[in-house]
Amino acid sequence: MDFQFLGGADEIGSLGLVLRDQGRTLLFDYGMTPSDPPSYPRPVPTNIDLAFLSHAHLDHSGMTPLLSRLPKARLIATPVTIAVADLLTKDALKVARMEGYLAPYTPSDIHALHARFTAVERHGTFRHRGIEVAFTPAGHIPGASMILYKGERDVMFTGDLQTLPTHLVGGAEPLECDVLVMESTYAGRDHPDRQETERRFRDKISETVERGGKAIVPAFAVGRAQEVLMALASSGFETYLDGMARKVNEIYEAAPEYLADARRFRRALERVHIVEHPGDRARALREADVIVTTGGMMDGGPVLYYVGEMYRDAKSSIYLTGFQVDGSNGRRLLDEGTLIVDDTVIRPSCEILKFDFSAHAGHSDLVRVAKESRAETVVLMHGDHREALRDAIEGFTRVILPENGKSFTL
Ligand SMILES: [Zn+2]
Numbered sequence: 001m002d003f004q005f006l007g008g009a010d011e012i013g014s015l016g017l018v019l020r021d022q023g024r025t026l027l028f029d030y031g032m033t034p035s036d037p038p039s040y041p042r043p044v045p046t047n048i049d050l051a052f053l054s055h056a057h058l059d060h061s062g063m064t065p066l067l068s069r070l071p072k073a074r075l076i077a078t079p080v081t082i083a084v085a086d087l088l089t090k091d092a093l094k095v096a097r098m099e100g101y102l103a104p105y106t107p108s109d110i111h112a113l114h115a116r117f118t119a120v121e122r123h124g125t126f127r128h129r130g131i132e133v134a135f136t137p138a139g140h141i142p143g144a145s146m147i148l149y150k151g152e153r154d155v156m157f158t159g160d161l162q163t164l165p166t167h168l169v170g171g172a173e174p175l176e177c178d179v180l181v182m183e184s185t186y187a188g189r190d191h192p193d194r195q196e197t198e199r200r201f202r203d204k205i206s207e208t209v210e211r212g213g214k215a216i217v218p219a220f221a222v223g224r225a226q227e228v229l230m231a232l233a234s235s236g237f238e239t240y241l242d243g244m245a246r247k248v249n250e251i252y253e254a255a256p257e258y259l260a261d262a263r264r265f266r267r268a269l270e271r272v273h274i275v276e277h278p279g280d281r282a283r284a285l286r287e288a289d290v291i292v293t294t295g296g297m298m299d300g301g302p303v304l305y306y307v308g309e310m311y312r313d314a315k316s317s318i319y320l321t322g323f324q325v326d327g328s329n330g331r332r333l334l335d336e337g338t339l340i341v342d343d344t345v346i347r348p349s350c351e352i353l354k355f356d357f358s359a360h361a362g363h364s365d366l367v368r369v370a371k372e373s374r375a376e377t378v379v380l381m382h383g384d385h386r387e388a389l390r391d392a393i394e395g396f397t398r399v400i401l402p403e404n405g406k407s408f409t410l
Pocket residue numbers: 055057140160
């Protein structure tokens with residue numbers, strides 16, 4: 001079996017893995033890095049037979065429209081992943097247009113991809129000409145799957161995974177395989193206790209409201225915004241939601257079997273005021289205690305409008321809820337206390353804090369997944385400091401740290 005990463009081996013972004021086995025060429029994920037400017041993985045081989053998509057986040061799905069140009073590639077994913085990936089790739093085109101970047105594909109590529117998709121339900125198995133591939137929930141976000149290819153040896157591709165249950169989805173269960181290709185986002189780091197984080201998050205919002213301010217909560221549209229809304233469900237705060245997350249809510253509501261507790265999700269949303277039109281934003285500014293809004297790294301989206309209106313208000317707060325990549329506005333805010341809004345550098349007077357709502361397994365859980373997989377080889381991908389994880393795993397099995405572009409055979 002021959003493995004080659006097109007991107008994402010040693011970085012959190014632009015993931016793509018080509019697996020050649022018994023005359024077949026398979027692709028696992030094909031993502032981009034939505035940085036400024038965006039970056040892309042290597043070109044995909046034209047002879048891809050089947051492509052499997054673990055989940056919809058852009059660093060895994062953002063380049064899949066290009067597969068529609070290949071002669072025969074089919075793309076297999078859960079229905080939720082297919083719907084959200086369609087939304088995100090269309091949004092990526094919009095962002096490219098607004099920022100003035102040349103997009104790597106066109107709206108017609110996204111449309112043409114619809115005919116290439118085959119949906120496999122969670123826990124489903126895809127069979128095609130002797131190929132058998134089993135999907136199993138990966139935690140992380142609704143629809144996210146770990147993908148087990150049963151070939152010459154059993155290869156498990158984790159995509160992004162979370163073993164602990166969250167409000168939104170149950171945790172992933174480790175599965176046995178021969179080769180485990182595992183994400184390493186949190187190599188060397190464990191998360192603080194989630195319940196404690198949420199309690200502190202709600203306490204800090206209460207403090208903000210009591211001193212007469214509002215909390216702006218930047219959140220990723222896919223998974224994070226919904227998790228935050230569920231964490232706030234019984235808090236009694238006047239909560240507003242703005243940005244693309246509302247479209248993702250509709251996809252999740254239509255697929256209740258992909259949620260840990262669909263009723264609780266619906267109830268949480270019933271309490272939330274949705275900003276439908278830009279005109280509703282003035283009302284949100286007047287009446288909200290909390291405004292949950294995209295973009296999660298503050299590089300675009302309605303969050304910049306709210307921050308632009310409120311940054312002089314020392315009573316208000318900006319509470320980040322996600323990973324802030326180097327070079328992003330959110331990272332700049334945490335490191336230097338400044339932000340760029342409409343080409344102007346501003347220094348908010350608001351309270352700035354970050355809360356760990358991560359949807360990725362921490363270091364100790366990744367080690368446990370590797371151990372319980374009983375894999376003969378663990379391939380560590382999708383991490384920028386994988387060595388800490390390698391050091392913890394190589395005591396009980398062989399570990400490979402692949403490099404982008406370089407093939408290796410197992
Ligand atoms: Zn992800």
